[in-house]
Amino acid sequence: MIFMKLFSHIVNKNISNLRHYRKDNPFVKTWKVIAKDAPEFLGINKKKPVYPEHVDIVIIGGGFIGSATAYWLKRRAADGLSIVVLEKDITYKNIQNNISLGTLTQHFSLPENVFLSQYGTEFIRKAKENLGDDVDVQYNPSGYLVLASEKYADKLETTVTIQKEYGLKNELLTPDEINSRYPWINTKDVQLGCIGLESEGVVNSWALLKGLVQKAQQLGTIYVNAEVVGFEMEKQRDVLMEGVSPGTYEKINKVVYRTPDNEEYAIKFAACILAAGHESGEIAKLAKVGQSEGLLSIPLPIESRQYEIYSIENEAKKTGLNTPIVMDTSGLWLRRNCLEDNLLCGLVPLIRDDSKTLSKEDYYKNIIEPTLINRFPNTTGAQVLKISSELQDCNTYDDTGILGPHPYHNNLYIAAGFGKYGLHHAPGIGRAISELIIDSHYSTIDLTRLGFDRLLINEPLVEFNIY
Known part of the structure; x- marks a missing residue:
């Protein structure tokens, strides 16, 4: 009992203080010792593992989107739907390393992203009402400033x-207006800026995920620590589908998974939701997506994209408490580390092949550092520490999420x-999937254009406001 209280105190009180990522902070050592007990803390392993043979819905991936989907399906259908979530990393180590996930913004050009972000912010701000009084996401409104060069x-x-x-x-700002408000920003090569005036800022991503997982479990969702290793299919000779030879259609009806004990089980389901982040593309191959002909000839183009997060030491006092999140035209972002004395920054991962061949040191020296110093001259000579490596799921087709x-x-x-906006969009995505399954159509936000069909007809859906 003392251990659990101590762990709860550490996570709830200190997880938003990102200084614990530094090597000299004792929280890092503490987390390494107790990370293996995270499933117990989330309530996942409090009971003997259950391996159902059949359920209504299997969700692959228990992160923000998977857990939000479980939450919404159970909230609407309650005991009317049985749900199992298969999560490979039940300690959520990768998610805890992803600092930028907690960023909330509404700077989008696609209406689908605008509506998802609006609802996501509303849901998160009402986290106690939606997820429980003990859920504190520590919402910190700070504003979000987008900078554009002449090109953009x-x-x-x-x-x-x-x-x-x-x-x-939001409000458009000229270079002079930007410089007047934020004199620490170099605006010589900035043509225009836009600052959001509400519903933008930072939240504690771990607290939100914990709240989603625990609420989904309270509503009856079963979480299983397991890795998906295959699907089973059965032929349905009476099904006719355009582009599929009569009598050859195969329907997936079981998912096969492996537990940490190296035991394999299969679950029969009516519907399966693939929300496994950057591993979704590989898991889709197990269902022959991209491995066969016709409608199965096109792969799910989801890949892992990694980039580094840096801490700029002792620089926050120069930018002040009203420091907004800044998204530069180069793809560099910067924000204050809450009330700490350091700034955090990173670069939206480049798709250029030449950048992938650089070492981490060369990447910083040749790409990050020049961009950082150009936009924020005060950082010249500052101590910059790499504090985290993030993994995000990238849709290499058009950089926009796939849903449906x-x-x-x-x-x-x-x-x-959905990349770094998976957290922000998760409440709306979960609600949307629950509508597709229960209502057979979108009833709140029409997200039809995000569907896989756009890959079939080669119509990219590009979000222009993400550099």
């Missing part, structure tokens, strides 16, 4: 006009490729 200025202005049509409150049923496997729902 017209697009930013057009995007802001669209955003205002959807009810977003697969065109061949109509009982396989995909929810992946």
Whole structure:
């Protein structure tokens, strides 16, 4: 009991203080010792493991999107749907390393992303009401400033006009206005800026995930620590589908998974939701997606994208308490580490092949450092420490999330490729999938354009306001 109280105190009180990522902080050592007990803390292993043979819905991936989906399905259907979540990393180590996940913004050009972000912020701000009185996501409104060079200025202005049509409150700023408000920003090569006036800032991502997992379990969801290793299919000769030879259609009806004890089990299901982040593309291959012909010839283009997070030591006092999250036209982002004395920064991962061949040291020296010093001259000579490596799921087709049923496997729902905005969009995505399954259509936000079908007809859906 003393251990659990201590662990709860450490996580709830200190997890938002990102200084614990530094090597000299004792929390790192403490976390390494007790990380293996995280499943117990979340309530996942409090009972003897249950391995159901059949359920209504299997969710692959227990992160933000998978857990939000479980939450919404159980909230709407309660005991009317049996749900199992298969999560490979039940300690959620990778998610805890992803500092940038806690960033909330509404700076999007696609209406789907705007609406998802609006609802996500509303849900998160009402976390205690939605998830329980003990859930404190520590929402810290700070504003979000987007900078645009001459190349992107017209697009930013057009995007802001669209955003205002959807009810977003923001303000365009000239270089002089930016410099007046934030004199520590170099605006010589900035043509235009836009600052959000509400519902943007930072939250404690771990507290939110913990709240989603625990609430989903309270509503009856079963979490299983397991890795998916295959699917089982059965032929349905009476099914006719365009592009599929009569009598050859195969429906997936079981998922096969392996436990940490190296035992394999299979669960029969009515519907399966693939929300495994950057591993979704590989798992889809197990269902022959991208491995066969016709509707199965196109792979799910979700891959892992890694980048580093840096701490700029003792620089926050120069930018002040009103420091917004800054997204530069180069893809560099910067924000204050809450009330700490350091700033955090990173670069949206580059897709260029040449950047992938650089060592981490060369990547910082050749790409990060010049960009950082150019935009924030005060950081020249500052001590910069690498504090984390993040993994995000990237849709290499058009960098926009994929949501909805697969065109061949109509009982396989995909929810992946949302990258660093997976946390922010998760409440809306979970609600949307629950609508598809229970109502057979989107009833709140129409997210049809995010479907896999756009890959079949080669119509990319590009989010222009993400550099």
